[in-house]
Amino acid sequence: MIRVLLADDEELIRQALAALLGLEGDIEVVAQAGEGRAALEAVRAHRPDVAVVDLEMPPPGGIELAAELGRALPSCAVVILTGHGRPGHLRRALDAGARGFLAKGAPGGALADVIRRVHAGARYVDPALAADALTLPPCPLTPRELDTLRLAGYGSPVTVIARRTHLAPGTVRNHLSACVQKLGAVDRADAVRIAREAGWL
Numbered sequence: 001m002i003r004v005l006l007a008d009d010e011e012l013i014r015q016a017l018a019a020l021l022g023l024e025g026d027i028e029v030v031a032q033a034g035e036g037r038a039a040l041e042a043v044r045a046h047r048p049d050v051a052v053v054d055l056e057m058p059p060p061g062g063i064e065l066a067a068e069l070g071r072a073l074p075s076c077a078v079v080i081l082t083g084h085g086r087p088g089h090l091r092r093a094l095d096a097g098a099r100g101f102l103a104k105g106a107p108g109g110a111l112a113d114v115i116r117r118v119h120a121g122a123r124y125v126d127p128a129l130a131a132d133a134l135t136l137p138p139c140p141l142t143p144r145e146l147d148t149l150r151l152a153g154y155g156s157p158v159t160v161i162a163r164r165t166h167l168a169p170g171t172v173r174n175h176l177s178a179c180v181q182k183l184g185a186v187d188r189a190d191a192v193r194i195a196r197e198a199g200w201l
Contacts, residue, residue: 001026002028002049002050002115002119003046003047003048004051005029005043005046005051005052006029006033006052007034007035007038007052007057008034008053008054010054011034013054017029017052018032020108021111027112027116031046034058036060036065037059039065040068040069049076050076051065052079052111052115053069053081055082055083055089062080062081062082062098063089063093063096063098064096065078067097077119078097078118079102079124083105088198090125090130090199094125099118100118101125103129106126136198139195139198141183145176145178148165148167148172148179149175153196158172158176179191179195
């Protein structure tokens with residue numbers, strides 16, 4: 001049996017996926033979680049073979065969770081499910097160690113097939129997203145610039161961003177200005193929008 005953890009903050013989706021996977025003779029859903037921290041605890045407690053996690057859920061989100069799961073239980077393959085797939089998300093997910101990347105709108109049996117593939121050591125990436133990712137230019141922002149822009153996207157003022165990133169307020173302003181310039185944005189909010197649409201945040 002392939003032991004699976006499901007992590008999604010939408011309970012109806014989680015239950016529907018569990019019911020679908022319950023029809024498969026070789027897959028058993030051993031745990032469910034509604035947010036990232038609970039998923040980490042469930043992985044440590046149940047030691048699943050595969051974790052299916054939503055891209056966007058309460059912290060840590062799917063990509064950050066994939067990286068943390070890789071450290072907590074390297075034998076657990078991670079599949080990221082998303083309703084808002086962007087090529088940038090795909091790149092970040094693979095960099096974080098995810099072995100599968102699937103759209104939530106995929107046919108019913110697709111998830112079970114992807115679970116079997118990643119459990120066997122293969123990778124699976126939604127073909128349309130893979131094609132888009134090949135043509136997407138790399139993110140022009142540095143990791144520090146992305147960190148400051150991400151926090152700005154939550155509406156955090158410069159002083160709070162400075163405290164959280166351990167940077168001087170002037171340095172934070174410089175990073176945010178660089179983000180606006182590099183992305184060809186009108187202002188910070190526009191820079192956040194551009195970066196989100198590209199999947200860099």
